[in-house]
Amino acid sequence: MMKLKSLFLILCFFAAFSLLGTAQERAVKGKVTAFETVPLINVTVTCKGLDTEVLTDENGCFMLRCNDKEKLRISAHGFYSENVNLRNFAEGDSVFVDLRFRKGDKNFEIATGYGHISGKQLSYAIEQLEADSGYSSYRDILEAIEGRISGVSIGNNAIIIRGATTINSGATPALLVVDGTIVEFPVFVNIPPTQVKSISVIKGAAASARYGSRGMGGVIVVKTKQ
Template sequence: MKFTFIVTLIFLFVFAQSTEAKEREIKGKVTTFGKIPLNKVQINGKNLDKEYLSDENGNFRFICDEDEKLTFEAHGFISQKIKVSNFDKGDSIKVDLRYKSGKKNFDEATDFGHISASQLNYAIAHLEAGPDYSGYRTILEAIEGRIPGVQVSNSGINIRGTSTLNSGPTPALLVVDGTIVEFPVFVNIAPSQVKSIDVLKGGAASARYGSRGMGGVVIVRTKTQN
């Protein structure tokens, strides 16, 4: 009887140990546009003892259960969830939040201190290649709403401030890896292959492309360019 009791206690102890969630320290960084650090990103989890925040360099570090699912949230950005178990111990976890675009989201992102206005303005005007590009269906979708003053239609791209009194908006000149291309060619560029996008207008456009750039210029560099 005594032996059975001892065996039972040992079994219960082993069972309790096996069912108890294992904890580990995790660390990582939260960014946007592939490289800009995000400050004060809220990190929540079902079994976390409290809410954690990324620091001014986007870094975070805390202890949580190995089976925890973490949610990263910031005003003006699309939230993202990750499973801790998908990463090996010691790995640095990289989380890149996608910016929602629009004035309301711009104001929220900057007012809540996630990113400075100058950083966000630069990122919007000069889209760097990053994880979020693969989420777009077309290059037009990637450009639309992300670059101030640019309007996209089924026939071309118009840049605000380039029209004249005698004529309507003039479609922007499209340049890919240094070569002027037609609109049908431009729209077939895979977003995942885009390295950067720049917009020129006014004197900057005329200086480089003459009268051809009177409607502004959209310059795209792809990852295949040397």
């Protein structure tokens, strides 16, 4: 009886070990930006499990090998770091990360000093953000979208972006993304306008490149004042 019990424990150990080894290593590529469009250079991208890291190039792009169940750590001096769970991305999907700038003159000097972004680009981006009058005058986020973005219609618990696709574009709801996370319509509509930092639309090839088939109806991207 004791021998059978020992044999059972050994088999369980090897079964657990084999399950741990099922994580598949794959090539992960992506791009790191700031202020939605500005590429960040020399950003450190680390695969936490394998302890490997690379730096983004002059276009903000990177590529490294990592297990599909690992997390990426994206960090740049003068910006808030972000973790990306690869479980949320299918193999072949590109990882797009938009880092938030840490306000202040010291962080301005750090970010530009490390060569992540030029002083001219950073100054312009900050000026644009400060010049934005905000969204607090709107009753809800849907009114803000209709008031600020042309070519959208709202109804039946969905937002439709006209011209987002070439075939049956009116029947494909837009993908809703808040602070980098895909959310459902009921969550989206409860975002207070006073907390909205920016609202933008991505459609066509840009939406497909970033979000795959999920973005075929276009994407509404909201950033909040975190």
